[in-house]
Amino acid sequence: MLMSQLYAPTLRETPAEAEIASHRYMLRAGLIRRTAAGIYSYLPLGLKVIRKVEAIIREEMNRIGCQEVLMPIVQPSELWHETGRWADYGPEMFRLVDRNNREFCLGPTHEELITALIRSEVRSYRQLPLRLYQIQNKYRDEIRPRFGLIRGREFIMKDMYSFDRDEEGLNNAYWDAYHAYERIFARCGLKTRPVEADSGAIGGDETHEFMVLADSGEALIVYCPDCDYAANVERAEYRFVSQKNEAAPLELEEVATPNAATIAEITAFLGVEAADCLKTLIYVADGKPVAALVRGDHELNEIKLQKVLGCQTLELAGPDIIERVTGAPVGFAGPVGLEVPIIADRCVMDMVNCVAGANKADYHLKNVNIGRDFNVTTTADIRMVEEGDLCPKCGTAMDSARGIEVGQVFKLGTKYSAALKATFLDENGKEQPLIMGCYGIGVGRTVAAIIEQHHDENGIKWPMSVAPYHVIVVPVSIKDEKQAQAAEEIYTALQAAGVEVVLDDRNERPGVKFKDADLIGFPIRITIGPKSLENGNAEITLRQTGERFEKPISEITDYVLGLIEG
Ligand code: ATP
Numbered sequence: 322m323l324m325s326q327l328y329a330p331t332l333r334e335t336p337a338e339a340e341i342a343s344h345r346y347m348l349r350a351g352l353i354r355r356t357a358a359g360i361y362s363y364l365p366l367g368l369k370v371i372r373k374v375e376a377i378i379r380e381e382m383n384r385i386g387c388q389e390v391l392m393p394i395v396q397p398s399e400l401w402h403e404t405g406r407w408a409d410y411g412p413e414m415f416r417l418v419d420r421n422n423r424e425f426c427l428g429p430t431h432e433e434l435i436t437a438l439i440r441s442e443v444r445s446y447r448q449l450p451l452r453l454y455q456i457q458n459k460y461r462d463e464i465r466p467r468f469g470l471i472r473g474r475e476f477i478m479k480d481m482y483s484f485d486r487d488e489e490g491l492n493n494a495y496w497d498a499y500h501a502y503e504r505i506f507a508r509c510g511l512k513t514r515p516v517e518a519d520s521g522a523i524g525g526d527e528t529h530e531f532m533v534l535a536d537s538g539e540a541l542i543v544y545c546p547d548c549d550y551a552a553n554v555e556r557a558e559y560r561f562v563s564q565k566n567e568a569a570p571l572e573l574e575e576v577a578t579p580n581a582a583t584i585a586e587i588t589a590f591l592g593v594e595a596a597d598c599l600k601t602l603i604y605v606a607d608g609k610p611v612a613a614l615v616r617g618d619h620e621l622n623e624i625k626l627q628k629v630l631g632c633q634t635l636e637l638a639g640p641d642i643i644e645r646v647t648g649a650p651v652g653f654a655g656p657v658g659l660e661v662p663i664i665a666d667r668c669v670m671d672m673v674n675c676v677a678g679a680n681k682a683d684y685h686l687k688n689v690n691i692g693r694d695f696n697v698t699t700t701a702d703i704r705m706v707e708e709g710d711l712c713p714k715c716g717t718a719m720d721s722a723r724g725i726e727v728g729q730v731f732k733l734g735t736k737y738s739a740a741l742k743a744t745f746l747d748e749n750g751k752e753q754p755l756i757m758g759c760y761g762i763g764v765g766r767t768v769a770a771i772i773e774q775h776h777d778e779n780g781i782k783w784p785m786s787v788a789p790y791h792v793i794v795v796p797v798s799i800k801d802e803k804q805a806q807a808a809e810e811i812y813t814a815l816q817a818a819g820v821e822v823v824l825d826d827r828n829e830r831p832g833v834k835f836k837d838a839d840l841i842g843f844p845i846r847i848t849i850g851p852k853s854l855e856n857g858n859a860e861i862t863l864r865q866t867g868e869r870f871e872k873p874i875s876e877i878t879d880y881v882l883g884l885i886e887g
Pocket residue numbers: 430461463470471472473474476478726727728729761762763764765766767
């Protein structure tokens with residue numbers, strides 16, 4: 322490919338919309354262009370990288386016995402009604418109607434479709450296990466599309482689905498996929514950390530997310546520096562050690578706290594620690610109000626609370642409900658005198674003489690004590706884990722980090738097969754639901770994550786395995802006959818050897834050419850300048866390390882092949 326012909330419109334300036342490195346460089350290096358919020362076109366360089374990542378994914382999926390299929394993007398609503406997800410999916414689903422007013426969606430995921438696809442054909446245990454996957458666009462009307470390909474509304478996903486006759490089969494599929502993911506991300510040059518995650522709305526039990534640790538990551542994880550425990554904070558647990566405060570209970574006291582409603586305002590106003598305040602949150606669980614208590618310096622975890630309550634829906638109560646339940650405006654709720662169920666975090670049980678809302682506008686209570694002033698309905702772990710909490714496995718203080726979720730493996734069990742009546746006959750002729758798993762990788766998000774881990778202030782530093790081109794050949798001056806000829810020679814020889822190479826044939830200043838080469842991130846730059854050429858040499862620069870050295874032109878092809886393979 323000649324640089325003069327390569328359609329890679331590079332930008333000197335950083336577009337204002339780009340907040341993180343991968344997004345900036347994908348725009349600046351001419352990999353992608355935005356069409357609408359969260360919707361992108363892939364330009365030649367971007368598409369080449371996408372295709373390389375897809376090729377790695379295909380190899381590793383095929384290696385574990387998966388077969389590729391391609392399902393429709395447009396999916397009829399009937400299938401989603403069968404599982405109840407037409408209603409549950411909410412506004413993230415792109416919905417449409419055809420000319421006959423039949424409802425469809427643009428597939429945000431394909432559990433329904435694939436289960437319906439195989440249910441009439443897979444009948445016997447002899448047809449199992451079955452592992453099918455596709456690589457295709459997905460559609461989710463994300464509330465906050467951002468960071469370029471990291472959170473799009475149209476994005477490419479690899480989704481694999483496994484069907485087994487029993488738990489053991491599912492377990493094999495799950496761990497095969499898990500290890501395939503480790504290989505895929507390693508081959509993409511990514512350092513990932515698999516973390517235990519919450520299975521959320523999709524159902525099922527065991528699940529791991531593959532996280533690329535990066536400060537720009539939207540997910541927060543905690544991990545143990547001493548053992549392999551790592552989890553998404555949404556799901557993370559910790560070793561609880563009761564630290565009962567032994568102070569004697571003092572007399573309950575009502576204090577005026579005009580305009581002090583938040584924990585920060587209260588601690589400042591009363592001169593107390595957040596850890597001595599009770600945070601009382603009013604929720605509506607399946608339509609009924611409940612109160613949740615956590616220590617003032619802790620964050621409530623809604624996923625844990627929802628599990629404890631065993632409810633289908635859980636949302637923070639609005640001002641009207643809060644006023645009805647507590648008799649006070651927002652900011653003055655407390656447990657004393659409440660007539661709704663009270664779920665307390667277990668750390669709350671250790672508190673003595675705490676500060677809590679008085680259920681009265683502009684008033685709080687001091688010296689509130691559990692058992693004396695109020696009782697809780699349930700005690701459980703309902704708070705977010707924090708850095709410093711003890712590892713649930715080994716007890717070491719945990720660290721936290723941010724991560725980009727590039728892939729996820731799920732054990733679904735029979736959630737979809739039962740709803741969609743996808744059954745098989747076992748060895749005894751008995752009808753059983755298929756046991757399923759599902760396994761996703763965000764292809765575009767993976768490419769963005771690669772850039773997050775491989776860049777510097779000048780641009781992208783592609784790992785060889787996914788680079789759009791391996792080499793750029795840059796004559797310092799294309800006007801110089803000798804340089805032009807040597808460059809052409811190297812370029813042709815590399816092409817003949819199957820190397821993906823670009824020749825920068827533009828009549829530009831060397832600085833401009835080097836800047837573009839760095840921005841686009843070719844792993845190898847071969848520079849032909851007057852001095853080295855006199856000795857029959859060219860200069861090689863490695864983008865990853867910045868190393869620079871000369872090589873005889875006659876040896877360049879073999880040397881480059883060695884670098885690509887090694
Ligand atoms: P997130 O929590 O980030 O929204 P998710 O849990 O909804 O992700 P899955 O349904 O598990 O994602 O989808 C599988 C993979 O698809 C994810 O691991 C991620 O890499 C990718 N993915 C999900 N949503 C998006 C998106 N909006 N844009 C780009 N990639 C996405």
